[in-house]
Amino acid sequence: MAATRMLPHPDAHDVHLTDVLFALSDPARLDLVRLIAQDGPQTVAQCQGLEPGTPKSTLSHHLKTLREAGVVRNVPSGRQRTISLRRDDLDGRFPGLLDAVLGTAGDADLADSGRGQQS
Amino acid sequence: MAATRMLPHPDAHDVHLTDVLFALSDPARLDLVRLIAQDGPQTVAQCQGLEPGTPKSTLSHHLKTLREAGVVRNVPSGRQRTISLRRDDLDGRFPGLLDAVLGTAGDADLADSGRGQQS
DNA sequence: AGATTAGTTCCAAGAAAGTCGAACTGTGAT
DNA sequence: ATCACAGTTCGACTTTCTTGGAACTAATCT
Numbered sequence: 001m002a003a004t005r006m007l008p009h010p011d012a013h014d015v016h017l018t019d020v021l022f023a024l025s026d027p028a029r030l031d032l033v034r035l036i037a038q039d040g041p042q043t044v045a046q047c048q049g050l051e052p053g054t055p056k057s058t059l060s061h062h063l064k065t066l067r068e069a070g071v072v073r074n075v076p077s078g079r080q081r082t083i084s085l086r087r088d089d090l091d092g093r094f095p096g097l098l099d100a101v102l103g104t105a106g107d108a109d110l111a112d113s114g115r116g117q118q119s
Numbered sequence: 120m121a122a123t124r125m126l127p128h129p130d131a132h133d134v135h136l137t138d139v140l141f142a143l144s145d146p147a148r149l150d151l152v153r154l155i156a157q158d159g160p161q162t163v164a165q166c167q168g169l170e171p172g173t174p175k176s177t178l179s180h181h182l183k184t185l186r187e188a189g190v191v192r193n194v195p196s197g198r199q200r201t202i203s204l205r206r207d208d209l210d211g212r213f214p215g216l217l218d219a220v221l222g223t224a225g226d227a228d229l230a231d232s233g234r235g236q237q238s
Numbered sequence: 239a240g241a242t243t244a245g246t247t248c249c250a251a252g253a254a255a256g257t258c259g260a261a262c263t264g265t266g267a268t
Numbered sequence: 269a270t271c272a273c274a275g276t277t278c279g280a281c282t283t284t285c286t287t288g289g290a291a292c293t294a295a296t297c298t
Contacts, residue, residue: 005293005294005295007246017149017220017223018143018144018145018146018149019144021140021141021143021144021149021220022140022141022144024137024140025137025138025140025141025144026137026285026286027137030136030137030140043244043245044244044245044246045243045244045245054287054288055287055288055289056244056245056246056288057245057246057247057248057287057288057289057290058286058287058288059245060245060246060247061246061285061286061287061288062286063245063246064246064247065285076245076294076295078244078295078296079243079244079245079294079295079296080243080244080245080295081244081245081246093223094219094220094222094223095219095222096215096218096219096222097216097219097220099215099219100213100214100215100216100218100219101136101140101213101216103213103214103215104136104212104213124263124264124265126276145255145256147256162274162275163274163275163276164274164275173257173258174257174258174259175258175274175275175276176257176258176259176260176275176276176277176278177256177257177258178275179275179276179277180255180256180257180258180276181256182275182276183276183277184255195264195265195275197265197266197274198264198265198266198273198274198275199265199273199274199275200274200275200276
């Protein structure tokens with residue numbers, strides 16, 4: 001069984017919006033996507049750098065969620081893996097979505113644009 | 120105690136991207152948002168029409184999630200309530216996000232744009 | 239071959255969400 | 269006042285997610 005190597009990825013047209021939104025709705029995963037979007041493909045070890053204390057299994061789980069949702073591609077390269085953003089696929093299927101999500105600075109702030117109106 | 124009337128809404132600058140994404144990541148809630156975006160403000164009873172069998176409490180729960188995330192506004196009008204999309208607030212905070220999400224037909228398909236390529 | 243490294247998978251426990259009936263509250267009509 | 273109506277809230281149950289340790293697998297290095 002030489003198989004744990006190549007992980008399954010959903011075909012582009014099988015990527016569901018709700019799954020993508022869910023995958024991106026977790027702060028840790030959103031940060032991962034931001035990292036990959038900015039700095040390009042990363043190894044898992046490099047992803048670790050985002051939140052140093054996180055156990056490997058937890059990180060791997062988040063990457064799995066992103067991969068199964070079709071957000072990220074996970075490809076073996078040497079004895080490590082390269083995590084890359086499936087930007088073309090996502091843009092093709094949900095135009096503008098990724099840009100809108102990534103366009104937001106860090107979620108926390110970017111406020112201060114003035115008004116503090118409420119209902 | 121005259122209070123269960125006016126429900127709490129997050130202030131525009133207190134709306135978090137991850138909460139919005141999460142709120143939209145559920146098929147039922149996404150359908151609700153699509154309905155309101157297309158047909159304008161709706162009463163809860165009108166929202167019921169989307170999935171007729173759904174109990175009131177379940178629908179109310181979804182509306183609560185959307186409201187607390189800042190996606191929807193829930194305002195009493197007579198003895199019913201008007202559910203409306205907080206489009207301005209969302210566009211202000213996450214430009215392009217709502218359009219990208221709503222731009223997608225029905226999630227299920229809209230594929231067929233050709234290629235069936237995979238990794 | 240054996241040891242190291244890079245990650246995934248397995249499993250269990252705790253936390254959070256979804257679902258829905260029943261009770262509750264405010265509003266309008268009789 | 270009383271009754272019906274439109275929705276929300278409460279409480280219990282079930283399911284799914286998250287988290288992290290331990291075991292596992294594949295690839296490289298010596």
